[in-house]
Amino acid sequence: MNPISIAMISDFFHPNVGGVENHIYMLSASLIRKGHKVIVITHSHAPDRVGIRWLLPSLKVYYIPFLPIALSATLPNFFTSLPYLRTILLREHIHLIHAHASLSSIGHEGILHSHLMGIRTVFTDHSLFGFEDAVSILTNKLLVGTLRNVDAVICVSHTGRENTVLRGELFERYEDEPTRLSVSRNVYVIPNALVADEFKPGPPNSTDIITIVVLSRLAYRKGIDLLVATAPRICRAFPDVRFVIGGDGPKLIDLLQMREKYLLQDRIELLGSVRHSDVRSVLIQGSIFMNTSLTESFGIAILEAACAGLYVVSTRVGGVPEILPKDMISFAAPDEDDVFRAMSEAINIVKAGKHEALKAHERVKTFYNWEDVATRTEKVYDAVIKSPQMELWQRMQRTMQLGPFAGPIWTIILIVDCVFFMFLEWWMPREDLDFVKTHWDQDNFSRLVNKEKRRIAEEQK
Template structure:
């Protein structure tokens, strides 16, 4: 059963011992899952709960299988497990490292066989947990084994979905969902896509969006309300992979440069990934390489600083299950242009709090960028309206909604 809707009634229960599992975690991030888990875990700790995060990254090698990296900060404990397998299988197993997202059941099984004994020994050595929250299906076999062997009610959050469909990865997600007590997806679009691909599931699926970390929007409103605020930079933040559509933005930027000799903006690209060299070559072939800066991977605070010196943030994704970078730009008072795909359309309402352009269309993107850059008042209005809507994405609200899911399965 798929359930849509928010759960703002805070069903507060006793202090919880929460276990989470994630494929990455700050400071070593490859996508948005680790940031999500960090903020969610921190939010629960701030409410007085105890949280242990199991980080099962594929590329952390250790000859000693008991060599856990443990870091503790009050009631937040992070355990890093060494999970590199024999042979160089990382590119084939972990979608973060693969262009084609090809995986084989045998190699996933090998990973699970090596990971689970380490997790099992750790869990046997500590007090029981009240709830287990698994993030995506990277470690599906281990996650379900934890739930069954330790009798812990399990919530699974699916953060994204393979595009195009991948039989084995889809099978893993279906396996995770059908073996969870409750499931969460980060957007209505992802909810509908899961319903289309997987049909009726054995568990309820709830929509809880990603959150954004912001303390005060005072400075952001000041930027948004000032039409004269116009730094000469356009920004992109994201993994440099095919689905992020950075090539579409480069082509649009080239169109603007060719059509206006006085166009003196810089395009600043934050992120890393398998297409980095290819995109650099594309910028050279388009004769815009002197005006395009590839900044590499930036930490969260560095992304905030970058956005604050931007006139416009562009998200040209081919597919986006949610679109956290849209919220990051909005939180800094920067207007957003995004492609009409996935969860982005749930954040950006065209012409109201941002601009939406047709998927993959560089010419229309260039036209929309040109209109906004030449209309400070419109840019300011869009940024202000976007800021007014951002509160529902605060981590305080996300923690409340997630806590309600925990309470449902604990009290079931």
């Protein structure tokens, strides 16, 4: 497709570390290498991370001055973000915005506002949510309203697709059978990926001591309660097993108490928060990777561990069964006894030398790469750009179909947003904006880098 200007919009981005943050950065970098212009719009991080920053390779990041309320998410503002987003999207000549994550308020607002400027919209859902607890109910209602008028939706797994379709009510009715529904044709599945060369296996580990690695946010949904219950049993049944646990979160205190209670200070090492650049050095210490999540849309940590040569044990939840071949992973139900069974099976496999780290790395290397993800995402963008755009009246009609209560509320938001946009067009005419006329010249940057390298080499001589 022809090069276009793309804005990635999400509350979740660097310097915070996580799966969504890494996905946005790597996808942006791959699209830039394909010739597209990509910027990122997110909220401020820390007191000094406000304004414009540049990341390699020529990725411009706008940190707008909104403060997060919890877990990097901002409070839904709806209209407060419009002046910022309008100015940025117009001055950067953006053709398409790509919002990420269901819990990102600024992502939802970007989709709401972008249609007013004729900018096409794509949304990627990275997580699974339920339908019963208060957080899920509120998030799902917000998602339904946002996705009513989005041009395309991307999910990172087929299980995630089913979950998003149900939560976002992404259905179409057959004209001849109004009671019959089908999944919307603008819903796609594009998996996550990784840079395989960053997770090369280390030297072979001794089978005298089997090290089990856990890298996870220490939160309830990550199944840390299962880890707390099964780790003492595994240590008791296998005296030659030790744990290395990396991560931080509210469940850290439970792990500390468990370790003290069972006197396992010499068997269970707690590393605390681990930077992404240090993940490989932690993974190659072990032979088995343990994941006890209660819900998981894709599980990038599992993929990284398998690429580093570890045998994986995971609960059979969400999109995890889609990630790896059956001979590289053992599954368990999210139950203490079954997790213990699966871990026992994995320990015996590793002890018998039936799992080859280098072979596993080479296999994973062929499964996932960002070049393929970017190519598939380009096809979604191309389909969106070529599709007819919805007019305001059509968007209002679709929004009213949300129901007798949510429909009028979302329609009022849509109308007020349109009126506010018209006011901004009068108050701050787009002709007066400081449009971006030049962008980062990658060739010139490469020349400067090579020149600096030569200078440093000459000085070292």
